[in-house]
Amino acid sequence: MMIITCPWCGPRNETEFHYGGEAGVAYPADPGVLSDEEWGRFLFVRSNPKGVLHERWSHNAGCRRWFSVHRDTVTHEVGPAR
Amino acid sequence: MSQPFRHPDRGRVDRTRPLTFRFGDRTMTGFAGDTLASALLANGVHEVARSVNLGRPRGIVTAGVEEPSAVVQIEAPFPEPMLTATTVEVYDGLVAHPLRGQGWLAPEPDSARYDAVWAHCEVLVVGAGAAGIAAAADAAASTGDRVILVDERPPRPSEVPAGVRLLTRTTVVGYYDDNFLVAVQRRTNHLGAAAPLEQARERLWRIRAGRVVLATGAHERLIPFPDNDRPGIMLAGAALAYLRDYGVLVGRRALVYTNNDTAYRVADELRGAGVDVVVADTRADAPAADLPGARLSGVLGDRRVTGVRVAGRQLDVDAVLVTGGFSPVLHLYSQAGGRLRYDDGLGALLPDGCRQRVEVVGAAAGVGLPRCGPPPMPEPSDADGRTFVDLQRDVTIAEVRRATGAGLRSVEHVKRYTTAGTAHDQGKTSGLLTSATVAAALGSSAAEVGVTTFRPPYVPVSFATLAGRDRDDLFDAARLTPIHDWHLARGAPFENVGQWKRAWYYPRDGEDMAAAVTRECRAARTGVAMMDASTLGKIDVQGPDAGEFLDRLYTNVMSTLAIGAVRYGVMCRLDGMVFDDGTVARLTADRFLVTTTTGNAAAVLDWMEEWLQTEWPHLRVWCTSVTEQWATVALVGPGARGVLARVAPDLAVDVESFPFMRWRDATVAGLPARVFRISFSGELAYEINVATWHGYALWQALMTAGADAGITPYGTETMHVLRAEKGYPIVGQDTDGTVTPDDLGLGWAIRKSTKDFVGRRSLSRPDTARSDRKHLVGLLPDDPTLLLVEGAHIVGHTPLGPPPVPYLGHVTSSYPSVALGRTFALALVTSGRQRIGERLYATVNGTLIPVEVTSHVLYDPEGARRDG
Ligand SMILES: [Zn+2]
Numbered sequence: 006m007m008i009i010t011c012p013w014c015g016p017r018n019e020t021e022f023h024y025g026g027e028a029g030v031a032y033p034a035d036p037g038v039l040s041d042e043e044w045g046r047f048l049f050v051r052s053n054p055k056g057v058l059h060e061r062w063s064h065n066a067g068c069r070r071w072f073s074v075h076r077d078t079v080t081h082e083v084g085p086a087r
Numbered sequence: 088m089s090q091p092f093r094h095p096d097r098g099r100v101d102r103t104r105p106l107t108f109r110f111g112d113r114t115m116t117g118f119a120g121d122t123l124a125s126a127l128l129a130n131g132v133h134e135v136a137r138s139v140n141l142g143r144p145r146g147i148v149t150a151g152v153e154e155p156s157a158v159v160q161i162e163a164p165f166p167e168p169m170l171t172a173t174t175v176e177v178y179d180g181l182v183a184h185p186l187r188g189q190g191w192l193a194p195e196p197d198s199a200r201y202d203a204v205w206a207h208c209e210v211l212v213v214g215a216g217a218a219g220i221a222a223a224a225d226a227a228a229s230t231g232d233r234v235i236l237v238d239e240r241p242p243r244p245s246e247v248p249a250g251v252r253l254l255t256r257t258t259v260v261g262y263y264d265d266n267f268l269v270a271v272q273r274r275t276n277h278l279g280a281a282a283p284l285e286q287a288r289e290r291l292w293r294i295r296a297g298r299v300v301l302a303t304g305a306h307e308r309l310i311p312f313p314d315n316d317r318p319g320i321m322l323a324g325a326a327l328a329y330l331r332d333y334g335v336l337v338g339r340r341a342l343v344y345t346n347n348d349t350a351y352r353v354a355d356e357l358r359g360a361g362v363d364v365v366v367a368d369t370r371a372d373a374p375a376a377d378l379p380g381a382r383l384s385g386v387l388g389d390r391r392v393t394g395v396r397v398a399g400r401q402l403d404v405d406a407v408l409v410t411g412g413f414s415p416v417l418h419l420y421s422q423a424g425g426r427l428r429y430d431d432g433l434g435a436l437l438p439d440g441c442r443q444r445v446e447v448v449g450a451a452a453g454v455g456l457p458r459c460g461p462p463p464m465p466e467p468s469d470a471d472g473r474t475f476v477d478l479q480r481d482v483t484i485a486e487v488r489r490a491t492g493a494g495l496r497s498v499e500h501v502k503r504y505t506t507a508g509t510a511h512d513q514g515k516t517s518g519l520l521t522s523a524t525v526a527a528a529l530g531s532s533a534a535e536v537g538v539t540t541f542r543p544p545y546v547p548v549s550f551a552t553l554a555g556r557d558r559d560d561l562f563d564a565a566r567l568t569p570i571h572d573w574h575l576a577r578g579a580p581f582e583n584v585g586q587w588k589r590a591w592y593y594p595r596d597g598e599d600m601a602a603a604v605t606r607e608c609r610a611a612r613t614g615v616a617m618m619d620a621s622t623l624g625k626i627d628v629q630g631p632d633a634g635e636f637l638d639r640l641y642t643n644v645m646s647t648l649a650i651g652a653v654r655y656g657v658m659c660r661l662d663g664m665v666f667d668d669g670t671v672a673r674l675t676a677d678r679f680l681v682t683t684t685t686g687n688a689a690a691v692l693d694w695m696e697e698w699l700q701t702e703w704p705h706l707r708v709w710c711t712s713v714t715e716q717w718a719t720v721a722l723v724g725p726g727a728r729g730v731l732a733r734v735a736p737d738l739a740v741d742v743e744s745f746p747f748m749r750w751r752d753a754t755v756a757g758l759p760a761r762v763f764r765i766s767f768s769g770e771l772a773y774e775i776n777v778a779t780w781h782g783y784a785l786w787q788a789l790m791t792a793g794a795d796a797g798i799t800p801y802g803t804e805t806m807h808v809l810r811a812e813k814g815y816p817i818v819g820q821d822t823d824g825t826v827t828p829d830d831l832g833l834g835w836a837i838r839k840s841t842k843d844f845v846g847r848r849s850l851s852r853p854d855t856a857r858s859d860r861k862h863l864v865g866l867l868p869d870d871p872t873l874l875l876v877e878g879a880h881i882v883g884h885t886p887l888g889p890p891p892v893p894y895l896g897h898v899t900s901s902y903p904s905v906a907l908g909r910t911f912a913l914a915l916v917t918s919g920r921q922r923i924g925e926r927l928y929a930t931v932n933g934t935l936i937p938v939e940v941t942s943h944v945l946y947d948p949e950g951a952r953r954d955g
Contacts, residue, residue, distance in 0.1 A: 006263050006264060006265065006267045007264045007265055008264075008265040008267075008295075019264075023693075025697070025701075031702070032702045035843070036843055036847065036848035037841065037843065037847075037848060039848065041852055041853065044848050044849070044852065045852070048661055048662060048849070061701065063693075063696075063697065065693070069696060070700065071696070071697060071700040071701050080424060080442050081264045081265075082442065
């Protein structure tokens with residue numbers, strides 16, 4: 006079980022957290038002007054690397070705050086967002 | 088003579104404490120400190136099991152958890168299947184049976200208790216052999232460090248370093264991320280029927296360690312030869328352990344068959360205990376061997392070894408003690424993410440670096456292991472089908488060769504093809520043997536072939552232990568409304584909605600569910616009825632930007648809502664599919680009360696928080712769950728106004744003063760209350776909210792006030808029927824995450840303005856905009872008494888015709904209706920709205936039931952009843 010460091014509460018067990026997928030995928034300023042393909046990309050396409058991923062977590066069983074970290078999808082090493 | 092193979096003075100069993108046990112149909116004795124295996128061997132019993140596929144007699148091969156063969160069924164005091172005789176401690180009254188294959192579970196529930204604890208330490212040492220004890224002593228010397236030493240065996244008389252917490256009979260079964268390890272402690276198993284019930288039988292330890300020292304030792308390996316599975320054939324190191332630890336001789340005349348030097352120490356010590364020993368060494372250069380350069384080519388005896396053919400001659404022996412070298416026990420290291428490298432000198436895999444803070448010491452790191460190659464492979468012969476690699480799975484060299492012959496190259500594929508290494512022991516003594524066999528067949532090396540992935544658990548763990556206290560009533564929290572006791576006293580069965588217990592219906596004398604629901608529905612449509620709706624999700628949304636925030640999440644506009652007004656709302660996910668629905672009431676300029684479906688309350692609050700925190704942190708909005716702060720009673724039916732007027736004399740309840748979709752603060756039955764005029768049944772209805780602690784009082788006051796009007800409590804089943812008659816969908820029942828608001832006939836709830844809301848862009852994607860999507864429609868079976876099955880498929884023709892038969896949709900809700908005087912259903916049907924009036928067919932138990940497609944609103948489509 007990974008230890009994830011919540012910026013508010015400190016290091017806690019993974020089971021206290023909820024995974025939120027890749028970070029930095031911003032909601033488009035005006036979805037109405039996007040083509041179907043652009044909108045489809047925003048909805049469904051993520052980078053899915055073998056290696057370090059910038060991702061979102063929410064401390065659901067704790068302070069309920071969202072934050073982002075860097076996690077290696079191979080080794081599960083978790084570090085602070087850079 | 089009792090225990091004829093017990094040495095007069097060797098071993099550490101307690102000879103002052105004889106124990107009586109039964110194995111198969113024999114009653115025998117052993118001593119305190121014996122395992123079932125050592126006690127059986129002391130009595131001269133080697134044959135303890137049958138092999139699963141071939142039914143061959145099988146014996147005891149090891150003296151520990153790595154046992155591949157001696158699997159038994161415990162019958163008493165409590166049945167347990169598939170335990171290894173080498174790890175079961177003997178107690179008075181133990182009854183066990185030889186096993187072929189899987190065994191059987193107890194038909195009655197396990198009365199034992201299981202629990203779990205957490206532990207945190209700076210250093211965790213796994214294995215209390217010499218290397219482990221030294222590592223623990225070292226670690227304990229650092230002041231203040233918490234050191235835990237775990238050992239799978241019963242307590243031993245060895246020295247425990249001061250300051251070390253020792254857990255015996257405890258096996259680490261898994262090594263996970265960030266030095267999190269899980270161990271199982273067997274606390275009272277060894278006491279049999281004498282185990283105190285109040286003490287947990289097994290305890291799961293969840294351990295977080297700063298660093299880990301693995302002193303897990305090494306497992307000896309077999310050497311393949313024909314009939315190498317006969318009882319009486321065991322590992323040489325096991326024979327030594329039986330002598331040293333238990334004072335048991337595994338035979339009188341033994342052949343030691345080896346490819347390494349450890350055999351000579353074993354031979355010497357056995358000779359010292361009075362055993363005749365001949366050493367056959369596979370190596371030509373083995374000066375101390377009786378038979379150097381020898382090959383064991385055959386075994387005599389069926390249910391017990393009686394002799395061997397070795398180096399061209401025949402020897403009478405009653406035991407064959409094999410050592411094919413040692414494999415360091417690196418299961419946990421590998422689970423931790425540690426790399427392994429093959430060492431030619433030891434013929435074994437060694438640790439080769441790990442990102443976690445773990446070190447490996449002692450034999451597990453190869454220290455003190457003899458130099459030797461991988462186990463020597465026999466030349467292909469007729470005997471390959473009797474030369475075993477994995478005893479428990481009955482996998483022979485012939486089968487491994489068949490796998491490589493079929494083109495398999497990876498040892499992982501060979502494992503799945505042959506099942507080698509997939510039994511309870513996960514190939515602890517046979518893994519490298521399988522690899523060596525694959526390597527020999529491919530003309531490759533064990534180094535290149537490698538071994539299969541080590542996965543947790545290291546030893547089998549019972550589900551009871553994993554469940555611990557989380558069973559029966561403690562499995563999950565039950566959420567009860569403040570009116571729960573009333574429902575209980577009325578004999579209502581309960582429906583689980585998430586963690587909530589909701590009253591399902593209230594049967595009167597002798598009524599079945601159908602009769603009760605018919606009566607409750609009739610009361611709600613023609614008189615007055617009431618329901619406990621306290622479980623409804625409620626979220627208090629506050630802040631200057633609350634209206635703007637809700638506009639972004641709901642398909643319809645909420646910011647224009649007047650104070651005192653209520654609006655129905657639908658929420659979509661980003662993909663445009665319906666996520667939840669409910670009502671939004673404006674309490675003040677910057678405060679709204681949002682309701683959600685019972686099952687989705689937490690998800691909706693999470694959804695709001697996610698958007699607020701991650702996308703719109705500039706919006707000044709705060710959300711709080713108030714679900715459990717409010718008790719809610721729905722007062723429903725043409726008679727509802729009269730009852731409300733009686734309990735709320737100061738509230739103007741006429742239609743003009745208190746119209747539909749408005750809320751009012753009021754005093755109801757003397758209690759401060761907020762009353763909403765909303766309806767989930769189509770009837771005149773009020774939802775009365777009071778503080779939770781007043782919920783029971785409100786309920787009773789309404790029951791009393793409505794008594795002369797025949798007020799009828801109703802449950803969730805009646806609620807479902809009433810809403811379905813009106814075509815109100817239930818998110819999660821009539822939807823499944825592929826349904827848009829328009830599919831549900833809720834297109835009217837989508838705003839006309841171009842202002843964005845979450846999911847809006849998805850509703851104009853080609854797939855969501857097409858007209859032949861599945862729509863929510865009503866279905867009326869031609870036979871008005873026939874009830875369709877929820878989930879039934881809808882097709883267009885009868886007979887079906889050749890497959891593939893075009894599938895048009897499925898039934899989502901189906902009920903008998905007293906208001907309609909017939910059965911009806913809701914269904915998601917392709918181009919459903921264009922098919923209204925058409926005849927389709929629903930499949931029920933293999934027959935096609937003709938149905939007519941109708942609007943999803945079957946009762947009071949003009950909405951004439953909502954004002955009473
Ligand atoms: Zn936190």
